[in-house]
Amino acid sequence: xxxxxxxxxxxxxxxxxxxxxxxxxxxxxxxxxxxxxxxxxxxxxxxxxxxxxxxxxxxxxxxxxxxxxxxxxxxxxxxxxxxxxxxxxxxxxxxxxxxxxxxxxxxxxxxxxxxxxxxxxxxxxxxxxxxxxxxxxxxxxxxxxxxxxxxxxxxxxxxxxxxxxxxxxxxxxxxxxxxxxxxxxxxxxxxxxxxxxxxxxxxxxxxxxxxxxxxxxxxxxxxxxxxxxxxxxxxxxxxxxxxxxxxxxxxxxxxxxxxxxxxxxxxxxxxxxxxxxxxxxxxxxxxxxxxxxxxxxxxxxxx
Amino acid sequence: xxxxxxxxxxxxxxxxxxxxxxxxxxxxxxxxxxxxxxxxxxxxxxxxxxxxxxxxxxxxxxxxxxxxxxxxxxxxxxxxxxxxxxxxxxxxxxxxxxxxxxxxxxxxxxxxxxxxxxxxxxxxxxxxxxxxxxxxxxxxxxxxxxxxxxxxxxxxxxxxxxxxxxxxxxxxxxxxxxxxxxxxxxxxxxxxxxxxxxxxxxxxxxxxxxxxxxxxxxxxxxxxxxxxxxxxxxxxxxxxxxxxxxxxxxxxxxxxxxxxxxxxxxxxxxxxxxxxxxxxxxxxxxxxxxxxxxxxxxxxxxxxxxxxxxxxxxxxxxxxxxxxxxxxxxxxxxxxxxxxxxxxxxxxxxxxxxxxxxxxxxxxxxxxxxxxxxxxxxxxxxxxxxxxxxxxxxxxxxxxxxxxxxxxxxxxxxxxxxxxxxxxxxxxxxxxxxxxxxxxxxxxxxxxxxxxxxxxxxxxxxxx
Numbered sequence: 001x002x003x004x005x006x007x008x009x010x011x012x013x014x015x016x017x018x019x020x021x022x023x024x025x026x027x028x029x030x031x032x033x034x035x036x037x038x039x040x041x042x043x044x045x046x047x048x049x050x051x052x053x054x055x056x057x058x059x060x061x062x063x064x065x066x067x068x069x070x071x072x073x074x075x076x077x078x079x080x081x082x083x084x085x086x087x088x089x090x091x092x093x094x095x096x097x098x099x100x101x102x103x104x105x106x107x108x109x110x111x112x113x114x115x116x117x118x119x120x121x122x123x124x125x126x127x128x129x130x131x132x133x134x135x136x137x138x139x140x141x142x143x144x145x146x147x148x149x150x151x152x153x154x155x156x157x158x159x160x161x162x163x164x165x166x167x168x169x170x171x172x173x174x175x176x177x178x179x180x181x182x183x184x185x186x187x188x189x190x191x192x193x194x195x196x197x198x199x200x201x202x203x204x205x206x207x208x209x210x211x212x213x214x215x216x217x218x219x220x221x222x223x224x225x226x227x228x229x230x231x232x233x234x235x236x237x238x239x240x241x242x243x244x245x246x247x248x249x250x251x252x253x254x255x256x257x258x259x260x261x262x263x264x265x266x267x268x269x270x271x272x273x274x275x276x277x278x279x280x281x282x283x284x285x286x287x288x289x290x291x292x293x294x295x296x297x298x299x300x301x302x303x
Numbered sequence: 304x305x306x307x308x309x310x311x312x313x314x315x316x317x318x319x320x321x322x323x324x325x326x327x328x329x330x331x332x333x334x335x336x337x338x339x340x341x342x343x344x345x346x347x348x349x350x351x352x353x354x355x356x357x358x359x360x361x362x363x364x365x366x367x368x369x370x371x372x373x374x375x376x377x378x379x380x381x382x383x384x385x386x387x388x389x390x391x392x393x394x395x396x397x398x399x400x401x402x403x404x405x406x407x408x409x410x411x412x413x414x415x416x417x418x419x420x421x422x423x424x425x426x427x428x429x430x431x432x433x434x435x436x437x438x439x440x441x442x443x444x445x446x447x448x449x450x451x452x453x454x455x456x457x458x459x460x461x462x463x464x465x466x467x468x469x470x471x472x473x474x475x476x477x478x479x480x481x482x483x484x485x486x487x488x489x490x491x492x493x494x495x496x497x498x499x500x501x502x503x504x505x506x507x508x509x510x511x512x513x514x515x516x517x518x519x520x521x522x523x524x525x526x527x528x529x530x531x532x533x534x535x536x537x538x539x540x541x542x543x544x545x546x547x548x549x550x551x552x553x554x555x556x557x558x559x560x561x562x563x564x565x566x567x568x569x570x571x572x573x574x575x576x577x578x579x580x581x582x583x584x585x586x587x588x589x590x591x592x593x594x595x596x597x598x599x600x601x602x603x604x605x606x607x608x609x610x611x612x613x614x615x616x617x618x619x620x621x622x623x624x625x626x627x628x629x630x631x632x633x634x635x636x637x638x639x640x641x642x643x644x645x646x647x648x649x650x651x652x653x654x655x656x657x658x659x660x661x662x663x664x665x666x667x668x669x670x671x672x673x674x675x676x677x678x679x680x681x682x683x684x685x686x687x688x689x690x691x692x693x694x695x696x697x698x699x700x701x702x703x704x705x706x707x708x709x710x711x712x713x714x715x716x717x718x719x720x721x722x723x724x725x726x727x728x729x730x731x732x733x734x735x736x737x738x739x740x741x742x743x744x745x746x747x748x749x750x751x752x753x754x755x756x757x758x759x760x761x762x763x764x765x766x767x
Binding site: 051053054055074140142157158160161162163246247249250251263266267268269 | 437440442521522524534587588596598731754757761
């Protein structure tokens with residue numbers, strides 16, 4: 001907004017009033033963020049440099065000892081890898097499958113609304129409930145999945161007790177639960193692409209593939225960007241499904257950074273090392289968000 | 304004059320940072336809302352915790368209401384509710400309100416948080432691996448004087464169980480839901496395999512039986528001869544006995560860790576073999592469910608699940624002592640009751656009145672018959688009700704007969720903060736990942752040693 005030069009006195013007064021209103025409107029939010037976000041954030045950073053078990057009256061300063069002990073733990077890098085696998089696969093699959101399904105049910109098919117409802121229903125279910133149901137589906141002896149695999153002559157792996165399969169199982173459940181959300185957002189995006197663009201493309205002789213490539217996908221890029229940011233943040237935080245489905249196991253195969261933080265903090269009662277993991281997580285999310293804002297947003301067409 | 308205004312983009316950026324940080328803050332909260340029943344207890348089919356039955360209260364002015372935090376749900380939760388109700392109906396001075404807190408671990412978590420927030424219960428159920436940490440932190444009260452006031456006769460408590468809750472001759476933890484592991488077996492599968500109707504005497508004998516008990520579909524084990532629990536379901540508790548059976552131990556009484564003792568490693572190698580080279584055992588997050596569902600022919604599990612498992616299984620359940628190797632070894636386990644130090648004095652006595660009731664000879668008998676936990680009173684075992692019950696349910700007698708042969712667990716599991724889970728995770732790596740026991744346990748040995756350090760410091764400060 002360009003400011004229009006006016007006489008000095010009245011500008012200052014109006015400006016002051018504007019700022020006051022601005023501050024007033026912002027205050028409730030700032031207060032909430034301050035108390036529940038920024039203060040815990042600072043306090044967590046402090047916890048990461050002390051030794052504390054939630055019980056002692058004192059918190060002796062230990063410098064970077066907690067950092068050293070977290071980073072030299074041989075399991076830590078396996079956990080980082082688990083987190084990367086889980087996040088990349090979950091977000092990637094959700095975005096791709098969500099797009100495919102959105103394009104499919106955007107067609108004027110019969111029962112389209114029913115299909116949308118079915119796709120969206122897992123989103124509103126509790127993660128714990130979803131995990132309990134899937135733990136039966138995955139059972140290699142009587143599970144639904146075992147029966148389905150049986151039709152094509154395959155044996156079900158012991159999904160949840162085999163470290164080679166457990167992560168895939170978690171990803172399947174996570175994507176299944178969150179796919180509907182991506183589909184709904186994509187559908188909204190599809191509705192928002194002006195019809196004229198398709199008509200123009202047709203006139204120019206563009207086939208279905210070219211229309212998808214040059215009209216639909218660029219038109220969807222703002223929602224894809226929005227989805228990538230929100231699902232990345234959500235995936236980093238996902239805990240409920242892992243806790244109930246595998247409890248981070250077997251043998252740590254599905255332990256992600258968030259789960260590790262929980263174990264260090266609320267099972268091992270090591271506030272210092274849990275604080276370190278929280279700082280690491282914060283750093284990663286900050287960097288990812290900045291990258292997304294600076295780099296991806298530039299390539300997004302807002303039409 | 305320069306005007307500073309936030310552009311839309313800048314505003315978005317601020318909000319984005321905020322939401323990232325909010326996301327992180329959300330991570331810090333303990334997401335422990337899911338009721339995961341204590342895995343040492345039967346979880347299969349166990350429904351949500353029974354709601355507190357509002358007992359009829361005759362509200363006289365002198366009634367003291369106290370809060371009791373516990374970890375029992377499902378069948379055990381019902382038995383516990385019934386106990387509280389009997390107490391509330393038996394007198395009008397004290398009213399107990401039972402509040403289910405989740406597993407043993409979650410109960411300890413909430414107590415820790417409660418200590419910070421100054422909202423603590425008046426009676427708390429703490430498991431074998433948790434009471435000691437709270438004792439060292441000065442969070443639970445010494446009970447001898449209160450016990451005397453409430454007329455509790457410690458001489459009639461099972462000494463093995465009572466002494467575990469003693470430090471420097473003072474009582475801090477009173478045995479209530481105390482258990483030992485038992486060898487559970489599916490009698491139908493046993494009969495089908497033509498095996499004698501008893502638990503194996505030794506692991507060598509069981510290794511001969513096991514191939515007759517398994518069922519396979521290709522490479523998949525569709526029925527395991529034996530099922531190990533995972534770390535969260537206390538594999539380190541069951542392996543404690545197996546370690547002793549092999550002549551090993553987790554640690555010495557002075558907290559010197561002995562995870563790399565050749566016999567401890569031999570026991571770990573045996574556990575690995577059961578799942579790998581011998582291939583007749585599996586590891587599962589819910590062994591009770593597997594056993595009841597006929598997916599596992601046998602398991603080691605707590606006596607505390609006996610009533611629930613017997614009721615749910617569609618086949619006759621057999622139990623026996625733990626198998627021997629070079630020796631017999633069996634740990635005690637389960638949970639006891641404590642009173643927080645911060646509880647106001649007038650409520651402490653009320654809390655002790657409840658503990659006295661819940662562990663009196665008659666109630667200890669009812670609790671034991673309802674659940675399978677040990678009768679904690681010596682006189683309970685000889686009561687006519689108990690004798691008749693044992694005759695009708697010989698499985699329950701097996702558990703009681705094994706009690707004199709048990710011993711208290713090694714410091715590494717019960718006194719080192721998180722020691723149970725540290726050992727449990729190591730065992731998962733050995734059994735599930737097939738990693739070399741010597742390498743894993745060397746790592747675990749170091750981890751336990753450094754985890755023990757602060758406890759030793761605190762212990763020195765507390766006990767001198």
